[in-house]
Amino acid sequence: MPVDQVVDETGATQWQRSPGGLVTALHPVLASHQGTWVGWAGGTGEAPEPFELDGIKLHPVPLSDSELERYYEGQSNATIWPLYHDAVEQPQFRRSWREAYRVVNARFADAASDVAAEGATVWIQDYQLQLVPAMLRERRPDLRIGFFLHIPFPPIELFMQMPLRAEVLRGLLGAELVGFQQKLAAQNFVRLSRHLLGLRYEGNTIDVNGRKVKAGAFPISIDVAEIERLAATDAVQARAKQIRAELGDPEKIILGVDRLDYTKGIELRLKAYRELLADGKLEAPGTVMVQVATPSRERIGHYQNLRIRVEREVGRINGEYGLVGQPAVHYLHQSYSRTELVALYCAADVMMVTPFRDGMNLVAKEYVAARTGAGGGALVLSEFAGAASELRQAFLCNPHDLDGVKDALLRAVNVDRTEANRRMRIMQRHLRAHDVSRWARTFLSELGVPAEETP
Secondary structure, eight states: OOEEEEEOTTSOEEEEEOOSHHHHHHHHHHHHTTOEEEEEOSSSSSOOOOEEETTEEEEEEOOOHHHIIIIIIIIIIIIIHHHHTTTSSOOOOOHHHHHHHHHHHHHHHHHHHHHOOTTOEEEEESGGGTTHHHHHHHHOTTSEEEEEOOSOOOOHHHHTTOTTHHHHHHHHTTSSEEEESSHHHHHHHHHHHHHHHOOOEETTEEEETTEEEEEEEOOOOOOHHHHHHHHHSHHHHHHHHHHHHHTTOOSEEEEEEEESOTTSOHHHHHHHHHHHHHHTSSOTTTEEEEEEEEOOOTTSHHHHHHHHHHHHHHHHHHHHHOBTTBOSEEEEOSOOOHHHHHHHHHHOSEEEEOOSSBSOOHHHHHHHHHHHHHOOOEEEEETTBGGGGTOTTSEEEOTTOHHHHHHHHHHHHHOOHHHHHHHHHHHHHHHHHSOHHHHHHHHHHHHTOOGGGOO
C-alpha cells in the first residue's frame, strides 16, 4: 500500500502517505479519477477495512502468517527474485510456495475485479503479482490491463528453470501491455512467448489467440524536482556539513546506500576499497567509506548469510586500517529517512552503486539529482544496473571484475572538479527530462489511456 501506519502524539494509530517515486507518480492520476489502490497493508491476519486518504481509495488485501512465509518470503523472494537476478543465489523451488502464490494472486485479482468500474484501467505492479493479469482478464474481460515489472526479466535459459514457468508467462500475457525496465528484458519476454508457448510475434507485439499483447521498455525514474528541492534546503545542507565533521572532515567520502541484498554487490565494493587501502592508492582516515545497508528480508537464509559476510568484511577493514575513533568503514545496518539520505548524498564525494544485476536502481538517480546545488560528486555504477543505460557519464564498471571496480573507484576519487561537474550536469539534464511522471505518462499512453487522464 502507498501508506504507512504511524502513532501520533496522543498514542492514536493513523495512516500517512508513504514517500517514494511510485506513489508520487500514480497519486495524481488516481486522485483525479477517484482511483483505487489495491495492495497489502503489511502485517498478517485480517486486513483493515477499505478507507480513503489524500483523495485515493485504498483497498487492503490480507496475508496470513503462512502466506507471508510461503507466498512472499518463499515464492516471491526465494524463487522468483534470485532467478530473475541472474541466479546470483540459487533459487529454491517448493510446491507449497507455488500454491500460496496462486492463492494470493487470485485474491488480488478478486479484489481488483470487485472495485474496478466498467471498462476501467488496471495497472498491476511487479513480480509478486505475475498471475494477476490473466486471472483478472478471465473475471473482467471489459478491463484495460497493464503490467509493469520493476526487476529484470531473465533470458530464456534461466526462466525455463522455474516449475511455474508456463503459468507465469500466461499470467503476464493476460495484460494488453507488459512493461519492463530495459529493451533487452522486453525482447526476452517476446522470444520466450514463442519458445515456451509457440506464440507468433511481430516486433514487440505478441498474438495471443487473436488478441494483441505489446511488450516495451519504460525505464522508471524518480521525482527529480523533489530531490533537488530537498537537497537545496538549509537543513539538509547543514546536515551534510555536520556529517562530514562527524566523519572527521576527510578529504574524500565514499558512500554506498542499499538494501542488504545479495544482488547489490556490497561485499565486492568493500573488497575493492580494502585492496586499494592495501595497495596504498587510498589512505584512511583521509578517505572513508560509509555503507548504509537497510535491513531486508531478514528471515530468509540467503540474507542472513550475507549479513554475516558483510559485517565480517567491515570488521576486517577496520581492524587493519582503522584508527582509534576513526574507522575506515562506517557501517550502518538501519533504515534512514529520505531527508537523511539526501544529506548523505550531498556529503559524499563518490557514490558506489555496484549491483550484479538490478532492474533500475533509483539510488544512483537520487544521488545525481541531489548534487545539483553541491556541485562535483562522482558516481561509480555497475554496467548491469538498468540506470547504466541512461547515466552514461558515470564511472561504469563490471561488478564481476574486482580490478575493474577498483579502477573505476580510483578514477572517481581522483576526478578533477571540472570534469566531475561536466559529467553531473549531463546526467542531471537527462533526469529532469525523464522523471517519474514522464514514466507513468508514457506507460499509460502506450496502454491507450487518453492523454487528459494521465499525470
